[in-house]
Structure formats: C-alpha cells, structure tokens
C-alpha cells in the first residue's frame with residue numbers, strides 16, 4: 001500500500017506565438033493543475049482523446065518536459081509523504097515554510113538537470129512508436145549498451161551478458177544482438193524499446209500508448225509482456241492510452257483527462273460500472289461494441305467539438321458539450337476534483353463530497 005509518486009498542482013502551458021514579431025499571443029493549457037498519487041506496483045491508466053494532455057502529463061512527471069508549476073515527489077520516505085499531504089493547500093505561513101523546505105529537498109520539479117541523474121535511472125518511458133524512438137543506425141547491442149554504460153550500472157565487461165539477459169526478459173534472443181531496428185517487426189521493435197526501459201532496473205515506467213502503433217494480435221502479446229514484467233520486476237506503471245478497453249485490461253485505477261484537466265479518477269472496475277463524470281459516460285458509450293445486435297440502447301454520439309486547450313471554456317471545460325449543463329454554475333465555476341465515493345474522485349458540480 002506504499003505510495004511511490006505524489007503530484008500536486010502540476011501545470012504545463014505551451015506558448016503560442018503569432019503576429020509579425022512572433023510574440024506570445026496565447027497559451028495551450030496542456031496540463032492544468034493535475035494532482036494525483038500512485039501506489040507502488042500499481043498501473044494507473046490515463047485516458048482521454050488526443051490533445052487532452054495525457055502525453056504531456058507523462059513527460060512532465062519524468063521531467064522530460066519541465067512543468068511550469070506544481071510538485072513531483074518520487075520515492076520520498078513515508079513520514080515525509082504523510083507530512084506533504086497534511087501541508088498541501090494550507091495557507092498559514094508556518095505550513096507554507098515547512099512545505100518549501102520539504103520541496104527544496106525532494107521536489108523533482110525544483111531539481112537541477114544534473115541532480116535528476118539518479119531519478120532518470122529509476123523513472124523510464126516507453127514511447128508509442130518504436131520505429132522512431134530507436135536509432136536506425138545502431139544495432140540492438142548498441143541501443144541497449146548505451147544506458148548501461150552511461151549510468152554505469154554494470155562493469156563494461158558484463159554489459160553484453162546484461163543485454164542478453166534483457167533480450168530474454170522481453171522474449172527476444174541472443175541472435176538478435178547484431179541486428180538493426182529495421183530488421184524487426186513492429187512488435188519486436190517495441191520489445192527492444194521495453195528492454196531499453198527496464199535496462200537500468202527502474203521502479204517506475206511511463207508507457208505512452210505503447211501498443212497503439214501495433215496490430216491487434218501483437219498488441220495483446222505486448223500488453224501481456226508488460227504485465228509479466230510488472231509482476232516479476234515489481235514495476236509501477238502510468239499507462240497512457242486513448243483506448244479504454246486497453247486501459248481496462250491493464251490498469252488498476254484509471255484517470256480521465258479532458259482538455260488538460262483530470263476530471264475523474266477511480267478504480268478501473270468502478271469507473272466502468274459506475275462512471276460519474278458526464279464526459280466519462282460519453283467516452284464509455286462510444287466504445288465500439290463487438291456484436292451490434294447485442295446492444296441494448298443506441299450508442300450516443302459526441303456532440304460538439306473538443307474545445308481547444310488555448311483559451312478553454314470558462315467554468316467546467318466540458319460544459320459546451322454536456323447534457324447536464326446548468327447555466328450560471330457550470331459556465332462560471334470550475335468544479336474541483338472531490339472524493340464522491342471512497343476512492344472515486346470526480347470534478348463535476350453534480351456531485352458533492354461523499
């Protein structure tokens with residue numbers, strides 16, 4: 001039941017330049033005030049339509065992109081984690097000062113690049129497109145040797161043994177050592193991407209649409225490999241996907257993002273059986289049903305466009321598309337994320353705490 005990661009108020013706005021002088025004219029609010037916690041050994045699915053900010057969220061957590069604001073605490077001692085929870089959101093000077101002291105020591109968002117080195121080892125990523133994330137001029141051996149040598153996790157004479165061990169862990173063979181990425185199938189290339197991600201014995205991996213570029217049959221093999229590795233290597237995952245059935249198959253809990261905001265967060269089965277947010281309900285109703293004769297009611301179709309993360313709608317960002325919209329509330333006040341049921345969080349004015 002240990003927490004591995006705590007995130008508070010994470011924000012990433014990308015400037016939009018325009019006009020003759022290329023001045024900043026607006027900001028894309030890609031990740032806007034997202035807070036969540038992840039437990040050791042769990043898979044947290046992050047779902048949402050493209051452009052909802054899920055990829056940016058994954059990258060800011062890893063500090064591949066520097067967040068503009070917010071706090072990221074990774075593997076802090078339990079007593080510090082508890083204290084952080086107590087202090088976050090407190091307004092008095094003494095609490096603020098204490099939180100600042102804790103942040104100076106532990107907050108990844110305040111660390112200098114060179115201080116990130118040990119965290120880079122423990123926090124890894126698998127990208128969507130193995131084709132473009134693997135250097136086409138490097139053999140598998142070189143691709144996998146690079147992180148091992150940079151981080152000096154094994155002595156140079158042991159590097160090849162470790163690479164062979166990694167290949168076997170992901171279902172490839174020693175014979176593959178001297179081949180180039182283009183000599184592999186899409187699924188095999190993703191296995192190489194996974195081998196690279198686990199090469200430094202990480203504790204935490206962001207899986208960013210790791211199977212979206214693959215055929216369905218290959219998808220299942222890769223998902224099962226990821227599950228097996230999670231069990232064997234005690235990994236914690238954030239699994240980013242636009243595919244709700246994949247999220248259901250993989251995740252213990254699921255967070256739903258909409259235009260930069262986390263709008264619902266719940267145990268996976270609870271989210272599927274009892275979705276609370278009107279957006280989540282629509283998302284679930286739009287999943288294709290394999291046998292259309294079995295469907296009980298017509299699939300609802302989304303109405304309206306996904307609003308842009310540049311100048312998103314005021315109040316609740318979903319209000320232009322929401323069938324429960326209440327004028328004067330939904331278009332004025334931003335709904336906070338509240339715990340509507342134990343462990344089930346939602347950001348919508350239809351619900352109250354508990």
Ligand code: SF4
Nearest residue numbers: 316319322330348349
């Ligand atoms: Fe719909 Fe209002 Fe809830 Fe937003 S806050 S999802 S507009 S009911």
